[in-house]
Amino acid sequence: MNGSSERAEPGAATDVITTLLEHARGLITRYPPAAAAEAMRRGALLVDLRPTEYRWRFGEVPGAIAVSRHVLEWRLDVTSEHRLKELRPGDRDQEIVLMCNEGYTSSLAAHQVMAQLGLTRVADVAGGFVAWQAAGLPTVSRLTR
Template identity: 50%
Template sequence: MSSRIDVVLRSARRRLRRLPAAQVPDALRRGAVLVDIRPQAQRFREGEVPGALIIERNVLEWRCDPTSDARLPEAVGDDVHWVILCSEGYTSSLAAAALLDIGLHRATDVIGGYHALAGAGVLDELRGEPPAPAALANAGGAVRRWL
């Protein structure tokens, strides 16, 4: 028997066009906005993501909603391609579905989260380096924070 949260997660994911880690750089080149919702302690432990906006989960909807007084400059309309990232791709699915609920119809998340980006060498690519064979290094690039 599935737990209630498992049912909610499956329902959220059915509504998303989730991105495999390897497709994230191409989505960013096409104008997607990568948003890291991991808590500060988790980012410190696991590493930063070059170029990602940091928006803590508790304020995500207010920062991404183009009609909110607390919106980010990137929140220019309902067509923004928000790509949400958490550690393993669970919380990000629920967060991306919440963005869909407020009308941001291109919101999605990264399958496998930060761990998938690291494992696929995407962090190196985002830093502008050739992917390392065992790409589990922490990212140290400049990151804008929106708490």
């Protein structure tokens, strides 16, 4: 582009992040919100990756565990002393469902932690918290507690 204000035509080429996202989603399980709720009833851990501000502003899913994205690997490493207390030590097959606001960060994170930590059952919520709430599934507001 040589410093000009020209821009590529939309759809002319797929950007790198779109390719990475499509690749990740092809390798993970993506649950619609109702299926994610059912997975929780079966014992899966729902991990909410959204920033604290989003949880305060828009609400939370009862029973979800809030984990900042920047420490996710430490909290999901089943061999680490820093793992979530809800994780069974050494159990790489425990089901974990990640949720972000709209289902993008969670897809990338699910693929990444599976590959890096050897976890076998990491999924995400398609559409994230926005879709969960739109489906009428339970949420709680910190403002009304």
